[in-house]
Amino acid sequence: MAAARLRHRMGRLLERAPALGPWPRTYSTSPVFADVLRLPQKQLTKIVYPLRELEQYLLVDSGAGLIERRLFDPSFEDIERAESIFAATAWNRIEYLSSAVRLDHAPSLRQPEVCFIGRSNVGKSSLIKALFSLAPDVEVRISKKPGHTKKMNFFRVGKHFTLVDMPGYGYRSPEDFVDMVEAYLKERNNLKRTFLLVDSAVGITKLDNIAIEMCEEFALPYVMILTKIDKSSKGHLLKQVLQIQKFVNTQTQGCFPQLFPISAVTYSGVHLLKCFIADITGSLK
Ligand code: GDP
Numbered sequence: 001m002a003a004a005r006l007r008h009r010m011g012r013l014l015e016r017a018p019a020l021g022p023w024p025r026t027y028s029t030s031p032v033f034a035d036v037l038r039l040p041q042k043q044l045t046k047i048v049y050p051l052r053e054l055e056q057y058l059l060v061d062s063g064a065g066l067i068e069r070r071l072f073d074p075s076f077e078d079i080e081r082a083e084s085i086f087a088a089t090a091w092n093r094i095e096y097l098s099s100a101v102r103l104d105h106a107p108s109l110r111q112p113e114v115c116f117i118g119r120s121n122v123g124k125s126s127l128i129k130a131l132f133s134l135a136p137d138v139e140v141r142i143s144k145k146p147g148h149t150k151k152m153n154f155f156r157v158g159k160h161f162t163l164v165d166m167p168g169y170g171y172r173s174p175e176d177f178v179d180m181v182e183a184y185l186k187e188r189n190n191l192k193r194t195f196l197l198v199d200s201a202v203g204i205t206k207l208d209n210i211a212i213e214m215c216e217e218f219a220l221p222y223v224m225i226l227t228k229i230d231k232s233s234k235g236h237l238l239k240q241v242l243q244i245q246k247f248v249n250t251q252t253q254g255c256f257p258q259l260f261p262i263s264a265v266t267y268s269g270v271h272l273l274k275c276f277i278a279d280i281t282g283s284l285k
Helices: 002-010 041-048 077-083 122-129 174-187 204-216 234-251 270-280
Strands: 094-100 113-118 150-159 159-167 190-197 222-227
Touching: 041 270, 077 270, 113 122, 113 174, 113 204, 122 159, 122 222, 122 270, 159 234, 174 190, 174 204, 190 204, 190 270, 234 270
Parallel strands: 113 159, 113 190, 190 222
Antiparallel strands: 094 150, 150 159
């Protein structure tokens, strides 16, 4: 069983536009993209393309040689179109569908699916809430209490795709995570992409390596999201990004070679991530 092998391997692995007044540092709701577009250039870039500031240190010609170019580089128009896919309307229903503890309890759906995995406390619920901030009726359920059953939660995003919030894996129960999630990752036919969350302030932990190994073992296409980027200084964030990019380049096969740094507090990178999800699920066509 891959679960046992993975457990065994665990030890080895290591200013809004001036007219709008000052841009708040935190938001209670997602900034509407039209407002973001009115930000001064530097802030606009920081919110929409948070990696750009760091890219000069990653590029081949900088000597670091970690990336050659930006792979996913959508226009503002594309990002705006993706925003409408994540906005609930009478014609675009965004809703919680159901929860499941086993794959055979999962709803049988034909539309493309994306799933989010990460260790407990990595910021997964906060990110999913940020993604659904234009669908205020969607309740992102959090079941963290000890003993509370951890479930996979399914959300329908219009006719476009399903988003699955997978149970977080914790230090006390990596086996539960592996057992529950393994079948889903291995057998879910409509799964288009797995988003694996890593805390940017902490870096890749041994627990994160369990999920990475699983994605690699099942040859899944996956994407690494770096959460909580607002917490670190630019220097610390750069150090982490360099390290994680190097890991992705040298230790992985299935990981998309562009990292997605995000903050659920400042919304940096959230619009870009929505656009990426819309793109890979064919929702922008
Ligand atoms: P989960 O267990 O992975 O669902 O994590 P949560 O979304 O519940 O977040 C865990 C903790 O990290 C909470 O205290 C959040 O407020 C905090 N957090 C989540 N995202 C961010 C972020 O982008 N920036 C900062 N500074 N804190 C965050």
